[in-house]
Amino acid sequence: MSDGRILVIGGTGATGSEAVRHLVQRSLPVRVVSRDPSRAVENPALRGAELVAGDSSRPETLAEAFRDVEKLYLVPPTHPGWDETQSAMIDMAAAAGVRHAAKLSVFGADPAEPSLILRFHHRGEQEIQRRGIGFTHIRANSFFQNVLLLDAPAIKAQSAFYSCVGDARFAKVDARDIGEVVATVLSEPGHENRTYELTGPDPLTYDDIAAELSRALGREIRYVDMPPDDYAALLISVGVPQWLAEEFATLYGRGKQRAGASARVTSTVEDLLGRPPRSFADWAREHADVLRAA
Ligand SMILES: NC(=O)c1ccc[n+]([C@@H]2O[C@H](COP(=O)([O-])OP(=O)(O)OC[C@H]3O[C@@H](n4cnc5c(N)ncnc54)[C@H](OP(=O)(O)O)[C@@H]3O)[C@@H](O)[C@H]2O)c1
Incomplete structure (x- = not known):
């Protein structure tokens, strides 16, 4: 039984740590995977979360992390093998029976752009949908951070x-607002199979x-x-x-x-959090x- 556990991949990062903070505040069971749990334990934002060792740029290290997980926040790391690792993590989520995945994507994700990042995130979105996992694509503008x-x-x-x-x-956005939106999306009903564009x-x-x-x-x-x-x-x-x-x-x-x-400003952060970004x-x-x- 999964008891509703939420796995956060990238939970020590700018958006992930804030998502964890808000999920724990909502008394939800959260697991964070990190290459260095002994450093992650010092992070006050992660207090109350379960910390497990694993490297999101080497998905073969994530088998334990995916055990008994119902929901996922996926922040795919930026590294040369990112396409393979993103695909592998989505495959693992599907195999583990993850019901709902929020994936950090990018504002303007687009298969026809010259930017690798805009294409990479579009592919990740498509793969989650193809796998039949309930999805929320978090298309974030570039971070203040x-x-x-x-x-x-x-x-x-x-x-x-x-x-x-x-x-x-x-219309850059504060990564902390992105994390709070993710916590809302994964803890309240009505956000599955949606694409959210987040701006400041x-x-x-x-x-x-x-x-x-x-x-x-x-x-x-x-x-x-x-x-x-x-x-x-x-x-x-x-x-x-x-x-x-x-x-x-x-x-x-x-x-x-x-x-x-x-440049486009959206109302999504305010719509979801009930306060301006x-x-x-x-x-x-x-x-x-x-x-x-x-
Ligand atoms: N920055 C922006 O403006 C922006 C905007 C939209 C989307 N994004 C997307 O956000 C994602 C990641 O953002 P970020 O780079 O700013 O990271 P981040 O959210 O600060 O953290 C990513 C986490 O991934 C883990 N990780 C595993 N392997 C890694 C590796 N080889 N290099 C770096 N981190 C690794 C790290 O956790 P441990 O050290 O604990 O293992 C790290 O905390 C990317 O997919 C990016 O395209 C960024």
Whole structure:
């Protein structure tokens, strides 16, 4: 018997940890799989969840994690073998009898785009549907939290950040809102076999984002736009693997996002949570200390 257990793959990450926090608050049995449960146990967001060892980039390590699971939040990791691992995890979910899977996907998932990420997530959505698993596709716009991962070092050292989006607008979203939506989707009825597009409240250009960061940090932060090839070279120079640097240049600079496809604001977060999504201005104020030069 599964007793309604929910498996979260990617539960130590930006959206997964927040999904776990909210599911545990709802007194639901949650299992988190991590490559390093001894580190995960220190994460306050995961308190009250069962932690098991497993590596989502090596699905053969996940057999125990899938035992007696009824629902799944799947955050497929970004790594070179992602297609095979995503497919394998969906196969395992079907074999384990998972009834409902929420999969983190991407805003604008599209099989016809040059971006690997937009195609990868579209394929994952299709595979879940083909397997007959109840699905909720969580098509999220790009996260506010990417600033911490990709841009923080340059913001601290040069008061600048770089990309190749031109003056395209993005209705970026707080990963914490995504996690809370996932908890709602997996714990309340009525969300199966739906696709949800999640955005923040404001379609911002990267110059707008620079202005918000400047206000929050109390000093001028500049956005520097580059041609996609130069942006890929910059990412490689700071240690991003070549395939991923090329992919980020394509995702942001060579397809429909640069043409404005991620500017659309949806009401989904507010519809599902009963409150507006967090704004980038608030996020920047909240994270000003970690973005200030040490
Ligand atoms: N960032 C965005 O703006 C955005 C927007 C829409 C969709 N997405 C999608 O979100 C997914 C993951 O997002 P993320 O990269 O930001 O991760 P994340 O949610 O921060 O975490 C993913 C988790 O996967 C686990 N993992 C296993 N193997 C990994 C590997 N080889 N590399 C990295 N993590 C690994 C890690 O857990 P342990 O260390 O505990 O094992 C990690 O906590 C991707 O499918 C991405 O396309 C991202």
